[in-house]
Amino acid sequence: MSGEGVSGCIPFKGVDMNQRAAMDEHRSVVPFWRNERVLKVLAQIVFVILVLAVGAWALTNYLERGLKFSYSFLDEEASFDLAEGIEFSPTDPYARAFLVGVLNTARVAAIGIVLATLVGLVTGIARLSKNWLVSKIAGVYIEIIRNIPLLVQLFLLYFAVIMKLPQIKEAFVLPGPVYISNRGIVLPWPRVAASFGLWWPFLVVALIGAVALLIIRGRSLKHTGRPSFNLLWVVTPLVAVPVLGWLLIPGNPLLLDLPEMVTKSGGVLKVEGGTALSSEFTALLLGLVVYTGAYIAEVVRAGILSVPRGQTEAARAQGFTNRQILSLIVLPQALRVIIPPLISQYLNLTKNSSLAIAIGFLDLYAVSQTMWNQSGRVVEVFFMIMASYLTMSLTISFVMNIVNRRMQIVER
Amino acid sequence: MQKEKLETAEDIIICQNVHKWFGNFHVLQGVNITVKRGEVVVVCGPSGSGKSTFIRTINRLEEHQRGNIIVDGIELTNDLRNIHAIQREIGMVFQQFNLFPHLKVIDNITLAPIWVRRWSKEKAVQVAMELLERVGIPEQANKYPGQLSGGQQQRLAIARALAMQPKIMLFDEPTSALDPEMIKEVLDVMVELARSGITMIVITHEMGFAKEVANRIFFFADGYFVEHNTTEEFFINPREERTKSFLSQILTH
Structure with missing residues (x-):
């Protein structure tokens, strides 16, 4: 299976052996700067040298400063507090603090990916709706959200929306009860009992x-x-x-653990019980979902448009309803086009969650910043950050590539 | 009473003065045609004349804007119930096959009977296998459409349309996208179908096919039926100038 073989053969057609030998000879005297094979190898050698040089330069810089590379600080007491995520106290070690950050990022990314997919799917389909109003609303949403930087949107959401919610003593109470205030949202949540x-x-x-x-x-x-x-x-x-x-x-x-408004000593109000979504978490999640949802909507739209019109027509001629056409015929084919760019959007959402630092959500990056400020171990912590994001991204890619392969094989 | 009378009537498709515009372009300019139950009608005419658009209005792939279309006693209006009732009566075969590439051959055929007719899978598969036998590709049942040749794909498309047990079959240039050596295998299936007594409207330039099975031939040009006649008369005694010049073009070689 080589194009080389084909292009190599055609000129030799009808050429006698002597001429052929002459041509081979001619071929062997190509100067190295025009020899394709030599150039390919050379390019790789140059590239490896460059990479090694940059690495060596970074390493000498590091060593010149007399820094030693060690992760022993991870066992030391962190002596700072974290208000978000799994249980943590200032006497816990740095390692635990980092884990809190990783889990917070993972939580916002996982929930965000699920919700953004739903928002994107619905909006993408809506944008192709024959209903003028529905498609225009979807279009305006996508264009506005895609054209404003995520950081700006997060600031807006956090400071102009969430922070302007009523204070806790005037919190909105939805049936449930769900308490919504500028401290976040508190929902009823099931709790495991003795039995x-x-x-x-x-x-x-x-x-x-x-x-x-x-x-x-x-x-x-x-x-x-x-x-x-x-x-x-x-x-x-x-x-x-x-x-x-x-x-x-x-x-x-x-x-069912129902949240309840209680008055603490000194007249301080607090909502206890249930599960709480902090205002920072809510703002970040909302921001990521709305932003990524707009991109996913475009991916979905492109996927649906990639399915030929004839498919819909053949289905309609057979009497399928519009919903059946979408779910049985159009979407299964559109998914092949949708999934690869969808993976990128999932990765973007995960990495964009590091903007959490702007609104004070204690994600992986925000916690790490506190860690290097306290311990002075900047390089070590940065390696940990990179390794963590890399692990998360590669996991998503791995899972989604399996899904992708299952979708692609079907055709032939 | 009224409906009963219409259903048993001899004419299965009645189109009266059908008009359609694409924007300012007047595609269908008063189409009239009446097709009898069991009749095989061939439609020919220059490309771009609107004949495709016309047969697509019969099963509502295109909406007509003026005139009446009555299929098997049901008038085609904006009433969704009527539209679905008519679509169930009509099977369609397209120039580009339009098979579902993500489904196996057998599932291409059973999808509509299962989801639209609500048949059991067992019954649907049984009927599908009979149809594959009929069009001569039973051994391809577990392949994907992309693995079939063009002729086999179009035969599968015919089987898929037949699975809904339609009373009428529409063919929109079924052999135009095929390599020459595959045209015959598709036409053979269509000839067999025509002789089985189903009502057919076929847009085609295969005059051999027309001579063999068509009851009448209609010549379509400039958005309406210029003339029609029985198959023998159509070729021997075309009345209109427009028809004569068209026939001289397609019959010269």
Whole structure:
């Protein structure tokens, strides 16, 4: 399979052996600065030398300053506090502080990716709607959001929207109750109770049962049922078994932890219980979702437009409804075009979360900044930051590339 | 009562004075045609004359703006129920096949019966296999459309349209995108279909096919049917100048 072979053959067609030998000879005396093969190798050698030189230069700079490279500080007491994420106290080591930052970034990125995908999918489809108003609204949203820097949007969201929410004593209370104030959002959240240990086996049984039924039904589907019938068979045990377990065991395995407004000593108001989304987290998540959603919408639109019109027409001629056309015929084909640029958007969202520092959300980068200020270990910490982002990005790429391959193989 | 009478009527497609504009361009300028149940009608005419647009109005891929279209007693209006009812009666085969590339051959055929007709998968697969036998490619059932030759793809497209058990089949230049050696295998399937008694409207320049199975030939030019006649008469005694010059162009070689 070489183009080289083909282009090498054609000129030799109908040429006798003597001439051929002469041509070979001629070929061998090409000066090295015009020899393609030599030049390719040379380019690589030059590149390696450049990389090594830059590396050596950085290393000498580092050594000249008499710095020593060591991660021993990670075990030392951090002696600063972190208000966001998993439990942390100033007596915990630096390593734990870094973990808090990593988990905060991972949380905002994971939730952000899911929500941005939904926003993008809906907006992308909406932009192609035949309904003038729907498509214009989607278009205006995309154009405004794409054309303003994310940093500006985060400032706006945080200082002009979230911070202007009512103070805690006048917090909005939505049914639930959900408390919304300038300190963030507090939602009801399930909490594990003492009898949970008796209940979780039911969950496991339900899950295994559902998967087993899915497989069995999938096989018998060939002989009998309609495709939509399938879901009911799976959902029923998934719901029925845990409910049965709930009724059988003493006490409730899960309690809904309802937030509640309480007055502390000195008349300080506080919302306790439930789960709290800090105002910084809310602003960052919202900002990332709205911003990335606009880009994903364009990716989705491009994907849908890449499916030939004939596909929709053939489907319409067969009597499919518009929704069926979208989900059975257009989207499965559009996904092949959508997924590769979608991966980039996921990576962008993850890396853009480092703008959190602008609004004081304690993400990986913000925590790291505090760490190097306190410990003086700038280089070490920077390596940790780079390694962490790299790990997250490569994980996303890895997973999405598997999804991509599954989508692409189908054609032929 | 009224509906009953119309359904048993002899004429399955009635178009009266159908007009359509693309912006300022007047594509269909008063199309009239009546097709009888079981009739095979061939439509020919110069390219760009609007004949494709016309047959696409019959199953509502294009909307007509004036005139009446009545298919099997159902009037084609903005009523979605009527549109869907008519689309269920009509199968269509396109010039570019328009197969679903992400689905296997067998799934291309069963998709609509399962999701639109709500058949069981077993029944749909059984019918699909019968259709693949009929068009002569049963051994391709588990391949993807991209792995088939052009002729096989178009035969699959015919099988896919037949799976919905339509009363009418529309063919929009079914052999124009095919290599010459593949045209015959598609035409053979269409000839067999024509003899089975289904109503067919076929846009084609394959005059051999027309002579073999068409009951009538319609000549379409400048947005309307210039003339029509029985197959024998059409070639021997064309009445209009427009038709004569067209025939002389396509029959010279």
